[in-house]
Amino acid sequence: QIQLVQSGPELKKPGESLKISCKASGYIFTDYAMQWVKQAPGKGLQYMGWINTQTGKPTYADDFKERFVFSLETSASTAYLQINNLKKEDTATYFCVRGTDYWGQGVMVTVSS
């Protein structure tokens, strides 16, 4: 069955960096784009952008053009989200999404001094 399994929760300090993984299984990884969605605590869903899994080209939504990096390890069917220079407002759960249909379980990121 199709699964997106994300890495575990993160607790970071402002200014630090982190890298979240999203491992796909049950389908051909390069057949579908991978998208990323942010959900701040108690809030709705915010689209971050997507990465073309065939070319590796990322596209970022306006609010995520600085400090955010999408990448791939195609041989491992894994997508990554890196966030640099973390800020308190990055505290949220981050989801990877295959196309628009299958969602990872989410990674809760807490940024606190």
Next chain:
Amino acid sequence: DVVMTQTPVSLSVSLGGQVSISCRSSQSLVHSNGNTYLSWFLQKPGQSPQLLIYRVSNRFSGISDKFSGRGSGTDFTLKISRVEPDDLGVYYCGQGTQYPPTFGGGTKLELK
């Protein structure tokens, strides 16, 4: 960006009852290819969102026919029949017609 407005913000229902959720977009969601990329998602407590309906009225794999979607242009509705405890959570509409994709603010479905 396309603004998606969902109403109501919260909804109380009795078990076995029926509810409707409205979603309106600030621009037409009809793509130049003729498709309308409007989806509905359910986020159960403590879980990630799951796709229920895509392209207005198509149920995703494994989704019960108690969920039905309709609408066109800028005005869309999700109807949930025979509500049971497993249907409770926050429902979101989302559009993929125009970049970037955007979501409604959510409708929380609770038991009366």
